[in-house]
Amino acid sequence: MPETPVTHASLGGRRAVVTGGASGIGAAIAGHLAGLGAAVTVVDLDEEAAAKLAADLGGDHRAVDLADGDAVSGLGLDADILVNCAGLQHVAPIEEFDPERFAFIHRVMLHAPFLLTRQVLPGMYERGWGRIVHVSSVHGHRASAYKSAYVSAKHGLEGLSKVIALEGAGKGVTSNTVCPGYVRTPLVEGQIADQAKAHGIPEDEVVDDVLLARTALKRLVEPGEVADMVAFLCGPASASITGSSFLLDGGWTAA
Numbered sequence: 001m002p003e004t005p006v007t008h009a010s011l012g013g014r015r016a017v018v019t020g021g022a023s024g025i026g027a028a029i030a031g032h033l034a035g036l037g038a039a040v041t042v043v044d045l046d047e048e049a050a051a052k053l054a055a056d057l058g059g060d061h062r063a064v065d066l067a068d069g070d071a072v073s074g075l076g077l078d079a080d081i082l083v084n085c086a087g088l089q090h091v092a093p094i095e096e097f098d099p100e101r102f103a104f105i106h107r108v109m110l111h112a113p114f115l116l117t118r119q120v121l122p123g124m125y126e127r128g129w130g131r132i133v134h135v136s137s138v139h140g141h142r143a144s145a146y147k148s149a150y151v152s153a154k155h156g157l158e159g160l161s162k163v164i165a166l167e168g169a170g171k172g173v174t175s176n177t178v179c180p181g182y183v184r185t186p187l188v189e190g191q192i193a194d195q196a197k198a199h200g201i202p203e204d205e206v207v208d209d210v211l212l213a214r215t216a217l218k219r220l221v222e223p224g225e226v227a228d229m230v231a232f233l234c235g236p237a238s239a240s241i242t243g244s245s246f247l248l249d250g251g252w253t254a255a
Helices: 024-035 047-057 069-073 099-127 148-168 186-199 203-211 223-234
Strands: 015-019 039-044 060-063 081-084 130-135 173-180 245-248
Touching: 015 024, 015 099, 024 039, 024 047, 024 081, 024 130, 024 223, 039 047, 047 060, 069 099, 081 099, 081 223, 099 130, 099 148, 099 173, 130 148, 130 223, 148 173, 173 223, 186 203, 223 245
Parallel strands: 015 039, 015 081, 039 060, 081 130, 130 173, 173 245
Antiparallel strands: none
16 A cells, blocks of 8 residues: 655745754755745855745745844744754863853754744734744753763753743644754764764764664654654644654664
């Protein structure tokens, strides 16, 4: 029997904001939401890439450094859907981890989602409908050595999402996280050399012996898989789903 395709209700008339939307997972999400009819605003540090994708999608773009709290607060965004996707990685032992780099990662991956959520919630409450989805990570549930900033930021994002869910309950606003394992993106590809150095192994051993060592499915997650889950959580079928965390980790957390 052929597989039944996954479908989502139209998001026509909805306005969506996707951070980190110019590349990788964010671009896949922006494209998927636009394909469902949402008017998408691509938010990214790379203005040229954001503008190009927004033009391709018939949407808008905003260039901003998410580490700059004042700039984020000054965006003046209003949206029905907010997808917090922007992220970055730095791999180093704690005793060698630059404190400013640690703080920078937290500003981008935890403080900015708080500021953006704070910005869009009043309009969502007024309209009685909103969807907030945070692209977290399996590292929001499990730790890995040498990733103190990333892991702690993702754990914080999981907690933030649950608080938003509780406060938005009864006001038509849901908040959930999507937690992929290692996704085939430039961010992951850029980690391979760092991991090889940290673990003292050749780069060609990193994917199988480090990145996928704890996963049952020995393959990287594709960006489109994450985008499909995000799209589901942005649609009407997810009205009763809030404060939840959805793992796309290839079985990492099953063991």
